[in-house]
Amino acid sequence: MSTPYPFSALVGQDEMKRAILIAAVEPAIGGLLVLGDRGTGKSTAVRGLAALLPKMRAVQGCRYHCDPQAIGGCDDCVHLKQGVRVRTEELPVPVVDLPLGASEDRVLGALDLERALSQGVKVFEPGLLAKAHRGFLYIDEVNLLEDHLVDLLIDVAASGENLIEREGLSLRHPARFVLIGSGNPEEGELRPQLQDRFGLSVEVRTPTDIAERVEVVRRRDAYERDPAAFSAQWAKADAKVRRQILQARDRLGALTVGDDVLQRAAELCVAVGSDGLRGELTLMRAARALAALEGAETVTLTHLRDVAVSALRHRLRRNPLDDTASGDRIERAVAELWA
Structure with a gap:
């Protein structure tokens, strides 16, 4: 697995970094839309988020990594009654990429054909929406996403559940995720129905300050020469941001808006x-x-x-x-x- 570019090492783009941290602290905001020029760190910032986030506790063996404090959200966990001791595990918060050309089966999930043919049993193979549950679903070039996938995302984002009715399967599973999209508006407009589902929207531009551009190039070159050493150099700064996110989540419940x-x-x-x-x-x-x-x-x-x-x-x-x-x-x- 490649070493992601450290979030703390990003130069400039303060509005984008602040919006990403806000979305990480408060998932109910509804995600983040990042629009702007190519090569301005949009996808780099999102991918750096994966290594930055603290691990989450999940029910051991659950395909949807359900929260053990909210058991009953999926078929894997429904047999675990309240009061029964549940085995748990710590997992990285998922950051799942949704490719533009993905099929509906890959996004929603489908029948496991191999097991159906070899064993004669109907088993559901979870899709990208299941993998993104309790995490982040990232769509690069979201403005170029096909209409049928846009419709699927709108339905799931509104309900927090993925409903599958196909090939003799009838099931639903939780699919609550923070939706993050990036793209260049010059290459196509985003459908208003999907755009409205994003909580925050930021615009990024190619920096014009010479010193800032030089620093971006210097850091990127150092990262590409030795990703591990560069990440180690920024590990303390990333750890500080991680603590900031955790402390902010703890404070959030006590804050009221007058x-x-x-x-x-x-x-x-x-x-x-x-x-x-x-x-x-x-x-x-x-x-x-x-x-x-x-x-x-x-x-x-x-x-x-x-x-x-x-x-x-x-x-x-x-x-x-x-x-x-x-x-x-x-x-x-x-x-x-x-x-």
Whole structure:
């Protein structure tokens, strides 16, 4: 297995790194959409997340690595009644790639044909959605994903379950994951139904600062020459970020968002014309997760301001009379409302 590029070694792209950490702390946000130029570290940042995350505890032998504190979520665990001692194991948090050309069988899961033919038994072979349960499902070039796969993802992302009715099989299993997509908008637009499922959206650009570009090239060259040594050099920094995530998860439950902050969130969403109420929900959850990451005792207007663009830029209606970028429109509204 190749050594991933350390998350802490990424140069610049602060909004993207902050959004990834927020999604790691609060999965209920709904994932992250990263759009921008090729070669700006989008996939590198996501893959670095896998090595960064602390391990999760799962029911031993469960194909869907169910949480032992929530037994009964799948057919593998249904026989484990409350009060029965359950064997558990620690597993890396899954970060699963969904290739653009993947078949429905590979994504949803299907009948194990080899066992069906050799043994005459119907056994379900889990797909990518099952492997991503309790982890991250990553789609590179998500804007080029085929429509039938988009429809499948929308259904599963909404329900948190994968329902299979095919080839004599009828079953369902939990499929709750953080959806992360990346792509270049110049190569095709993302369907609005799927775009709305992402909690946060960030835009990345090729850096123009000479010193920053030089540092990116220097670090990448050092990594490619000796990945293990480079990763060891950044291990302490990655461990610090890992602790930050764990501590933020512990703090999250104790943090509440006051009515004054909720009111400001609603005012902003109305001012920019955000569709639906997902904007307010995402603003609240993202601000709370950011406050937890920073070790704050309360969620403030500053936290709300810091996540406003990421939470709302992909939810704005297009105005043919205003060619201002969505992020600029949100920042302008923030300045006017919260001056």
